[in-house]
Structures are given as C-alpha cells and as structure tokens.
Amino acid sequence: EAGVAQSPRYKIIEKRQSVAFWCNPISGHATLYWYQQILGQGPKLLIQFQNNGVVDDSQLPKDRFSAERLKGVDSTLKIQPAKLEDSAVYLCASSLDWGGTNTGELFFGEGSRLTVL
Amino acid sequence: GNSVTQMEGPVTLSEEAFLTINCTYTATGYPSLFWYVQYPGEGLQLLLKATKADDKGSNKGFEATYRKETTSFHLEKGSVQVSDSAVYFCALRSNYQLIWGAGTKLIIKP
Numbered sequence: 589e590a591g592v593a594q595s596p597r598y599k600i601i602e603k604r605q606s607v608a609f610w611c612n613p614i615s616g617h618a619t620l621y622w623y624q625q626i627l628g629q630g631p632k633l634l635i636q637f638q639n640n641g642v643v644d645d646s647q648l649p650k651d652r653f654s655a656e657r658l659k660g661v662d663s664t665l666k667i668q669p670a671k672l673e674d675s676a677v678y679l680c681a682s683s684l685d686w687g688g689t690n691t692g693e694l695f696f697g698e699g700s701r702l703t704v705l
Numbered sequence: 706g707n708s709v710t711q712m713e714g715p716v717t718l719s720e721e722a723f724l725t726i727n728c729t730y731t732a733t734g735y736p737s738l739f740w741y742v743q744y745p746g747e748g749l750q751l752l753l754k755a756t757k758a759d760d761k762g763s764n765k766g767f768e769a770t771y772r773k774e775t776t777s778f779h780l781e782k783g784s785v786q787v788s789d790s791a792v793y794f795c796a797l798r799s800n801y802q803l804i805w806g807a808g809t810k811l812i813i814k815p
Contacts, residue, residue, distance in 0.1 A: 592748070630709075630794055630805030631749070644802065679749065694803065696748035 594697035606668035613682030711806035728795035736797040
C-alpha cells in the first residue's frame with residue numbers, strides 16, 4: 589500500500605516569496621491533516637480536512653497560509669508571503685476514520701522542509 | 706487545557722541498556738495515549754497506543770502503561786539497539802485532535 593506522498597522534500601525561498609506544498613494521502617483516507625513542525629518542537633496542527641471540508645483551521649495563520657483539498661483527495665498548502673519564522677517541516681498526514689477516533693493512528697508523509705532566508 | 710510533557714533529550718544510552726522516556730499529561734475526561742516515533746529522514750509513525758486506564762501498549766519490544774493515578778504513559782524497553790535511535794513523541798487524543806509532546810531524541814551508541 590502506497591504511503592502519504594509529499595512534495596517537494598526541500599524548499600529554500602527568500603522572505604516575502606510564496607511557496608506551495610502538495611500532499612497525496614493514502615487511498616481511501618477521508619481525513620487529511622497539515623502540521624507544522626519547528627525544530628525541537630512537537631507537530632502543530634495547521635488544518636484538518638474531512639473529505640474536502642475543513643474541520644479545524646483554528647491555528648492556521650489565515651493572513652498568509654491557505655490550504656485546499658479539491659475533490660476530497662490530494663491537498664495543497666500555500667504560504668504567501670513567507671516570513672522567517674515559517675522555516676519548519678510541513679507534515680501531511682491522513683487517517684481512515686473521523687479524526688482517527690477509532691484507532692488514533694495517523695499516517696504521515698516524510699515532510700517538506702522549508703527554509704526562509 | 707490539555708497538555709503533554711516529555712522528558713528533555715537527548716537521551717544517550719549504550720546498546721542493550723534499559724530505556725525509560727517519561728511522559729505525563731494533563732487532560733479532562735479519559736484521553737487515549739500514544740507514542741509516535743520519527744526515525745532519521747523518515748515521517749512520523751505510530752509506535753504504540755493505549756485507550757483506557759491500565760492498558761499496556763506494546764510494539765517492537767517497547768511498552769507503555771496508561772497510569773491514570775499518576776497521569777503518566779512512560780515508554781520503556783528492556784534492551785535498546787542502535788536502530789532505536791530516533792525522536793519519540795508522546796501524544797494524547799482529546800476532542801478528535803492529537804496533543805503532542807515536544808519529543809525526546811534518543812541516541813544509542815554501539
């Protein structure tokens with residue numbers, strides 16, 4: 589079974605530029621998550637989709653971050669304009685059940701590492 | 706609010722040593738508890754879980770017991786290997802969201 593796919597793996601940009609990350613979840617997984625992981629910290633949830641609807645985006649900085657999940661499958665996370673503090677690894681995860689309530693298991697991609705100069 | 710506290714790392718051990726990584730939590734109700742692991746260059750993956758008090762999760766020689774009286778979920782392994790070197794995250798599930806600890810880096814020396 590194919591895992592969660594993310595691209596690009598690495599991205600270096602100047603501040604005030606824009607960047608987009610792509611995620612393709614495991615086939616059949618209804619719930620998709622985007623996390624931000626700053627070095628030395630645990631993952632921070634940015635946005636959670638159930639199919640193509642947003643369940644939780646309370647920690648998404650909406651003035652610069654946006655995300656969409658068209659057709660309830662793959663998803664794109666965009667940052668525009670980027671700030672120095674956005675340097676982090678952006679993790680995509682998916683789960684089969686609603687919020688992982690039955691198993692709690694999220695399946696993660698390898699992440700996209702962003703460096704903002 | 707809900708929170709998870711893990712022991713700070715890095716934790717450095719010799720191969721075959723006994724491992725304990727402490728995790729305590731604060732939560733209302735009865736959360737489910739998890740340990741996730743992140744090997745170098747790889748994504749996070751579930752290591753083990755426990756869904757109610759006194760449950761013991763186990764996988765790959767690792768164990769953790771859900772202790773409600775001490776609000777703890779400490780990770781243990783009797784004999785670590787170099788291949789166990791990774792970052793370990795404790796997490797709890799509450800209101801359909803995972804609350805994460807900061808992670809503990811484990812380094813095993815041959």
